[in-house]
Amino acid sequence: MKLEVGYIDITDIQFSDKASLQDGVLYVDRDAITAMILEDERIRAVELDIAKPGESVRITPVKDVIEPRVKVEGPGEIFPGVLSKVQTVGSGRTHVLRGAAVVTTGKIVGFQEGIIDMTGLGAEYTPFSKTFNLVANFTPVDGLTAHDYENALRLAGLKMAKALGELGREVEPNEVKTYEHLPVMQGAEKYPELPRVGYVQMLQSQGLMHDTYVYGVDMKQSLTTMISPTEVLDGAIISGNCVSACDKNTTYHHLNNPVIHDLFEAHGKTLNFAAMIITNENVYLADKERSSDWTAKLVEYLDLDGVIISQEGFGNPDTDLIMNCKKIEAVGTRTVIITDEYAGRDGTSQSLADADASADAVVTGGNANQVVVLPKLDKVIGTLDYVDKIAGGFENNLQEDGSIVVELQAITGATNELGFNRLSAR
Amino acid sequence: MVKEVERAGIPVVHVCTVTPISMTVGANRIVPAVAIPHPLGNPALSMEEEKQIRRKILDTALKALSTEVEEQTIFEVE
Amino acid sequence: MGKLKVLHYINQFYAGIGGEEMADVAPELREGAMGPGLAFNSGYGDEAEITHTIVCGDSFFNERLDEAKELILDMVKSVKPDLFVAGPAFNAGRYGVACATIAYEVLSQLGIPVLTGMYEENPGVDMFRDKLYIVATRNSAAGMRDAVSKMVPLSLKLARGETIGASAEEGYHPTGVRVNFFEKERGSKRAVKMLLKKMAGKPFTTEFPMPDFDRVPPNPAVKDITKATVALVTSGGIVPKGNPDRIESSSASKYGEYDITGVMDLTAETYETAHGGYDPLYANQDADRVLPVDILREFEAQGKIGKLHNKFYTTVGNGTAVKSSKVFAEEFSRKLVNDGVDVVILTST
Numbered sequence: 001m002k003l004e005v006g007y008i009d010i011t012d013i014q015f016s017d018k019a020s021l022q023d024g025v026l027y028v029d030r031d032a033i034t035a036m037i038l039e040d041e042r043i044r045a046v047e048l049d050i051a052k053p054g055e056s057v058r059i060t061p062v063k064d065v066i067e068p069r070v071k072v073e074g075p076g077e078i079f080p081g082v083l084s085k086v087q088t089v090g091s092g093r094t095h096v097l098r099g100a101a102v103v104t105t106g107k108i109v110g111f112q113e114g115i116i117d118m119t120g121l122g123a124e125y126t127p128f129s130k131t132f133n134l135v136a137n138f139t140p141v142d143g144l145t146a147h148d149y150e151n152a153l154r155l156a157g158l159k160m161a162k163a164l165g166e167l168g169r170e171v172e173p174n175e176v177k178t179y180e181h182l183p184v185m186q187g188a189e190k191y192p193e194l195p196r197v198g199y200v201q202m203l204q205s206q207g208l209m210h211d212t213y214v215y216g217v218d219m220k221q222s223l224t225t226m227i228s229p230t231e232v233l234d235g236a237i238i239s240g241n242c243v244s245a246c247d248k249n250t251t252y253h254h255l256n257n258p259v260i261h262d263l264f265e266a267h268g269k270t271l272n273f274a275a276m277i278i279t280n281e282n283v284y285l286a287d288k289e290r291s292s293d294w295t296a297k298l299v300e301y302l303d304l305d306g307v308i309i310s311q312e313g314f315g316n317p318d319t320d321l322i323m324n325c326k327k328i329e330a331v332g333t334r335t336v337i338i339t340d341e342y343a344g345r346d347g348t349s350q351s352l353a354d355a356d357a358s359a360d361a362v363v364t365g366g367n368a369n370q371v372v373v374l375p376k377l378d379k380v381i382g383t384l385d386y387v388d389k390i391a392g393g394f395e396n397n398l399q400e401d402g403s404i405v406v407e408l409q410a411i412t413g414a415t416n417e418l419g420f421n422r423l424s425a426r
Numbered sequence: 427m428v429k430e431v432e433r434a435g436i437p438v439v440h441v442c443t444v445t446p447i448s449m450t451v452g453a454n455r456i457v458p459a460v461a462i463p464h465p466l467g468n469p470a471l472s473m474e475e476e477k478q479i480r481r482k483i484l485d486t487a488l489k490a491l492s493t494e495v496e497e498q499t500i501f502e503v504e
Numbered sequence: 505m506g507k508l509k510v511l512h513y514i515n516q517f518y519a520g521i522g523g524e525e526m527a528d529v530a531p532e533l534r535e536g537a538m539g540p541g542l543a544f545n546s547g548y549g550d551e552a553e554i555t556h557t558i559v560c561g562d563s564f565f566n567e568r569l570d571e572a573k574e575l576i577l578d579m580v581k582s583v584k585p586d587l588f589v590a591g592p593a594f595n596a597g598r599y600g601v602a603c604a605t606i607a608y609e610v611l612s613q614l615g616i617p618v619l620t621g622m623y624e625e626n627p628g629v630d631m632f633r634d635k636l637y638i639v640a641t642r643n644s645a646a647g648m649r650d651a652v653s654k655m656v657p658l659s660l661k662l663a664r665g666e667t668i669g670a671s672a673e674e675g676y677h678p679t680g681v682r683v684n685f686f687e688k689e690r691g692s693k694r695a696v697k698m699l700l701k702k703m704a705g706k707p708f709t710t711e712f713p714m715p716d717f718d719r720v721p722p723n724p725a726v727k728d729i730t731k732a733t734v735a736l737v738t739s740g741g742i743v744p745k746g747n748p749d750r751i752e753s754s755s756a757s758k759y760g761e762y763d764i765t766g767v768m769d770l771t772a773e774t775y776e777t778a779h780g781g782y783d784p785l786y787a788n789q790d791a792d793r794v795l796p797v798d799i800l801r802e803f804e805a806q807g808k809i810g811k812l813h814n815k816f817y818t819t820v821g822n823g824t825a826v827k828s829s830k831v832f833a834e835e836f837s838r839k840l841v842n843d844g845v846d847v848v849i850l851t852s853t
Contacts, residue, residue: 112780146785147785195700195703195704197699197703206462206463206782206783207463207782207783208783208784208785209783210782210783243781244754244780244781244822258690258691258692258693259692259695259696261692262690262692262693262695262696263696266696266700270700271696271699271700283443283461283462283463283782284443284460284461284462285443285444285445285446285458288444288446305703306699306700306702306703307699308692308695308696308699315781315821315822316443316444316447316462316781318447319444319446319447322446323446334699334702334703335699336695336698336699336702338691338692338695339712341682341712342755342824342825343682343825344825344826344827344828345755345825346681347681347682347683348680348681348682348827349825349826349827349828350715350825350826350827351682351712351715352712352715353447353450353451354446354447354450355450355714355715356714357714359714360710360714361698361699361702361708361710362710362711362712362713362714363691363694363695363698363711364691364711364712365691366684367682367683367684369755369825370684388750389753390753390780391753391754391755391780391781391822392754392755393752393753394752394755394757395750395752407754407755408684409754409755416691417691418691418692419690419691419692419693419694419695420690420691420692421690421691422686422687422688422689422690422691423684423685423686423687424670424672424684424685424686424687424691424694424711425670425682425683425684425685425711425712426670426671426672426673426678426682426683426685426711427737427739427819427829427830427832427833427850428833428850429718429719429720429830429833430830430833430834430837431737431833431837431840431848431850432720432722432723433720433834433837434834434837434838434840434841435723435841436723436837436840436841436845436846436847436848437722437723437724437725437726437846437847437848438723438847438848438849438850439847439848439849439850440850440852441849441850441851441852442851442852442853443852443853444852448852451826452718452719452720454720454721454722454723455722459851459852462782462853463782463783463784463785463786463787463853464786464787464793464794465740465793465794465851465852465853466792466793466794466796466851467786467790467792467793467794469786469789469793476790476793477798477799480792480793480796480798480799481799481802483796484796484799484800484803484849487849488729488803488808488809491725491726491729491732491847491849492725492726492729493725494724494725495722495725496722497722
């Protein structure tokens with residue numbers, strides 16, 4: 001499968017009467033977007049706002065972040081099986097509004113939503129302080145159940161990203177990259193001397209705000225399976241919104257999965273990126289055993305020399321991670337796992353809930369319990385009502401001077417386990 | 427937590443879904459539960475059926491507490 | 505600010521007194537720098553200076569430990585340095601243990617910043633890595649320049665009370681305290697590089713070594729469960745509706761103790777979960793799904809248990825440091841013992 005991705009660099013975002021994309025400036029028609037969102041009768045109101053890098057703006061509670069993309073050539077549409085009919089994506093050509101993002105916020109659903117600061121200390125920990133963000137603050141109709149509310153938010157965010165992406169259809173990209181994923185036998189014949197490497201991506205699938213969808217399928221209902229990494233770049237995997245904000249993969253993270261990018265970069269040079277496997281992190285022990293058995297079976301079947309395993313979330317998914325690692329090592333394939341840590345605020349506690357000697361190659365996204373003081377910012381999009389309740393917050397953490405004391409946990413994307421950031425710990 | 431209770435001299439049974447974590451953290455008497463969001467219940471069933479599940483798990487827990495163990499032991503719910 | 509005053513500790517060998525045959529020499533305070541101290545002084549430049557050196561035989565230190573400690577501490581007190589540096593000891597076992605032991609004494613007794621350095625297999629590392637900073641050096645004195653180049657900047661930071669970065673940045677042996685820092689490359693890139701090394705059978709360094717978990721032997725079984733007082737404990741965050749103590753949804757800083765005298769059943773109107781790590785709807789609908797009060801009341805009435813203890817203890821396991829839960833559990837376990845509880849059923853989500 002061969003996908004050309006054209007990156008259009010976005011250098012500013014503004015509201016305008018007419019939607020367009022010119023010279024890197026994204027002009028957003030606020031009324032049209034608002035009208036589109038309100039077509040969903042579960043949403044009573046939406047407020048659109050813009051947040052740019054360096055501005056004194058805090059967005060919270062953040063549910064998802066999505067990058068605008070559009071399918072220019074080839075089968076299918078962006079976010080297949082969710083916004084468009086099920087059709088295999090991942091080939092042809094796709095345009096990306098690089099540097100732009102849609103951010104969704106609104107009344108809290110669970111405990112898990114995050115904070116994005118566009119400036120100050122918090123901005124150093126979230127990648128979305130560097131993007132030009134169109135922020136939608138939703139108010140659901142009264143009496144909407146939590147699951148319906150999450151669903152409405154999820155679809156609204158995706159629709160917005162798709163609508164913005166559409167503006168890049170005819171624009172000449174600043175950079176075009178080609179990603180090619182070969183059929184197994186062809187890859188082996190083409191690179192006989194290179195180690196065969198796979199990517200095992202673990203997807204959160206633990207219920208409300210912890211779910212992930214693949215071509216519209218709730219991943220908790222799927223067995224471990226395979227996917228072409230190019231399909232992921234076209235939005236085949238989307239987030240069902242936040243768990244602890246620091247280590248949940250937003251849809252933006254999926255679209256820009258750094259493991260996929262870095263394996264493609266090494267592909268044909270130091271390794272042969274032979275396969276990508278996706279598996280889940282369910283709440284039943286039998287599911288955990290079955291899914292990790294399956295992961296190891298596929299790895300063995302594909303005859304992989306090594307795999308990178310990325311986790312999502314923490315706590316009981318540490319067990320899924322260790323099961324995957326242990327079982328894959330047991331079939332003779334070398335593993336590196338990417339995780340993050342909950343080592344306590346002072347860094348002296350046990351970092352993971354589970355452990356095994358076979359997990360001898362670990363990359364960490366840092367200690368999520370580290371406490372940071374986020375300064376008062378001039379403007380809040382969303383509400384500060386929940387900063388003591390979200391995961392990583394605590395009672396009275398909103399200080400008199402307007403600063404907020406939180407653990408990194410509360411910051412969207414801070415300790416990402418796809419290896420999206422440079423943050424680490426020793 | 428389970429270890430601290432044990433250390434204090436009280437026999438303790440850990441009822442939990444992810445028994446491998448329980449094994450890793452060092453619980454000695456372990457009873458498997460249903461699922462993470464509802465370890466002693468199942469919202470897919472009727473209230474009475476759920477209670478029956480709860481009884482079985484707790485019967486197993488009492489059995490575990492009444493059984494001498496030498497090493498970490500998982501007591502399967504019958 | 506003038507130059508920082510540094511006191512350097514070395515053994516008989518590095519002082520040029522002699523080898524193993526001279527290892528019995530008693531501690532001695534000399535003025536100025538000597539041996540490796542000269543390299544330190546050139547590294548310190550205008551920032552600091554070794555004004556005195558303590559020389560002590562390795563056998564003397566290790567065999568007459570209390571006497572050596574006392575003599576050396578008195579010397580340190582008389583010099584009143586801003587900083588105490590010992591070694592580096594490379595892979596010399598007794599020298600390493602001496603460096604780390606005396607450095608720890610100076611730190612803990614006198615509150616003076618200290619630093620030492622040695623090879624990872626030196627027994628001094630495992631004995632003291634969680635008590636003071638020990639710079640990682642090569643296994644022989646051939647690594648002196650490298651060792652000094654790491655020890656000089658770190659010791660200055662310590663003397664000035666500056667923030668110390670992660671072990672990988674500063675070059676010390678990991679202390680067991682996890683410290684965040686920004687790597688040069690993103691995690692996915694580091695993972696690809698690590699995998700290439702691992703597949704090729706080349707050495708690589710994990711960013712998180714797997715821990716050993718400690719074990720507690722099982723207590724004897726309860727003799728007669730039908731007479732026993734049973735207490736419920738949960739990490740599933742079940743609390744009275746409204747979360748009166750505001751237990752955090754993640755990284756809990758406290759546990760809850762709640763009275764259930766006369767409570768026969770937990771309902772959606774009376775109890776909920778504060779836990780942020782799982783879909784809370786099922787526990788909020790019926791908290792007995794996590795904390796089975798209803799059935800234990802039934803067992804109590806049927807005589808299957810003696811009685812259900814009138815208090816339950818609750819925490820949120822989600823993202824809560826193992827150390828904190830340990831402290832919570834130590835505390836409520838004491839209460840359980842005092843209240844005559846015979847057995848505990850602990851439920852987790």
